[in-house]
Amino acid sequence: MSITDSQDSQRRHDSLFTIRGRTALVTGGSRGIGAMIARGMVFDGAHVVITSRNADTCQATAESINAAAGAAGTTGRCTAVASDLSSVDGVATLVSWLEEHLESIDILVNNAGATWGAPLEHFPVKGWTKVLNTNLVAPFYLTTGLLPLLRNAATPEKPARVINIGSVDALVAPHWENFSYSASKAGLHMMTRQLAKHLAPESITVNAIAPGPILTDMLGHIAADSNAEAQILDRVPLGRYGNADDLTGAVRFLASSAGSYLTGVVIPLDGGLSGCAG
Numbered sequence: 001m002s003i004t005d006s007q008d009s010q011r012r013h014d015s016l017f018t019i020r021g022r023t024a025l026v027t028g029g030s031r032g033i034g035a036m037i038a039r040g041m042v043f044d045g046a047h048v049v050i051t052s053r054n055a056d057t058c059q060a061t062a063e064s065i066n067a068a069a070g071a072a073g074t075t076g077r078c079t080a081v082a083s084d085l086s087s088v089d090g091v092a093t094l095v096s097w098l099e100e101h102l103e104s105i106d107i108l109v110n111n112a113g114a115t116w117g118a119p120l121e122h123f124p125v126k127g128w129t130k131v132l133n134t135n136l137v138a139p140f141y142l143t144t145g146l147l148p149l150l151r152n153a154a155t156p157e158k159p160a161r162v163i164n165i166g167s168v169d170a171l172v173a174p175h176w177e178n179f180s181y182s183a184s185k186a187g188l189h190m191m192t193r194q195l196a197k198h199l200a201p202e203s204i205t206v207n208a209i210a211p212g213p214i215l216t217d218m219l220g221h222i223a224a225d226s227n228a229e230a231q232i233l234d235r236v237p238l239g240r241y242g243n244a245d246d247l248t249g250a251v252r253f254l255a256s257s258a259g260s261y262l263t264g265v266v267i268p269l270d271g272g273l274s275g276c277a278g
């Protein structure tokens with residue numbers, strides 16, 4: 001191997017896990033898992049658009065990420081745009097905004113999600129419509145609506161990426177009475193595989209991450225109750241919540257050159273909860 005060849009290999013190795021210079025959309029990026037993912041991507045040098053219903057929170061998150069990234073000297077940046085993805089009209093409005101402001105999207109992270117808990121025999125229809133619309137219908141129409149922008153970024157060497165945030169609750173029957181939530185995430189996992197098959201010829205990969213418990217507002221009510229928290233963590237072989245580094249690492253793998261050859265997979269990011277079950 002010549003010196004030029006080995007320098008080339010070193011350069012490729014160094015850039016294997018980076019998404020520097022890429023453009024991403026993270027839905028539900030104003031707080032929780034979405035904000036963790038967005039921050040990690042900006043720190044790696046990406047331009048990340050985040051979206052959520054609450055415009056003020058979304059803007060404040062983008063400003064705080066930009067301030068921290070600026071202080072760290074990274075080239076990434078974050079832009080906020082408000083949207084409500086619980087209706088197809090809301091999805092279409094966001095797609096129009098993105099078409100107007102971006103030429104291409106390298107990475108789409110379908111993260112925004114909602115949950116609902118109610119006893120089995122009193123589970124309301126509203127708990128199905130809200131959760132299915134936000135967790136399943138929105139990722140479908142957002143992905144299809146953004147195909148022109150994803151196609152603009154996609155090449156066989158550098159596929160565009162769709163990353164769906166599923167859940168361990170669709171891999172192992174949940175302990176909680178969140179019937180519409182686990183069903184919506186199981187649907188999202190299967191949709192991931194079907195879209196992956198359909199979009200592979202266009203160099204667009206579609207994968208999912210299925211997190212275990214991550215300490216966010218969604219789990220806030222459980223974490224506030226020490227008995228419930230113990231019940232959750234007892235089921236996690238690694239004995240802790242997942243954190244921002246765990247999420248950033250998994251997303252960076254799927255979104256960078258390192259993950260170019262993966263499509264149609266659901267990665268359990270759950271401290272062993274599903275893999276060691278039984």
Ligand SMILES: NC(=O)c1ccc[n+]([C@@H]2O[C@H](COP(=O)([O-])OP(=O)(O)OC[C@H]3O[C@@H](n4cnc5c(N)ncnc54)[C@H](OP(=O)(O)O)[C@@H]3O)[C@@H](O)[C@H]2O)c1
Pocket residue numbers: 027028029030031032033034051052053054055057083084085086111112113114134165166167168210211212213214215216217218219
């Ligand atoms: N936390 C966990 O333990 C866990 C485990 C497995 C999977 N997950 C999944 O991870 C994703 C993020 O969860 P999280 O724990 O970070 O939840 P979270 O703290 O409740 O944050 C949800 C995010 O989604 C946004 N959002 C909710 N409804 C929306 C809508 N209709 N339109 C647009 N944005 C909306 C929220 O902002 P606004 O309220 O301002 O809209 C917020 O930014 C979800 O898909 C969830 O199912 C979470």
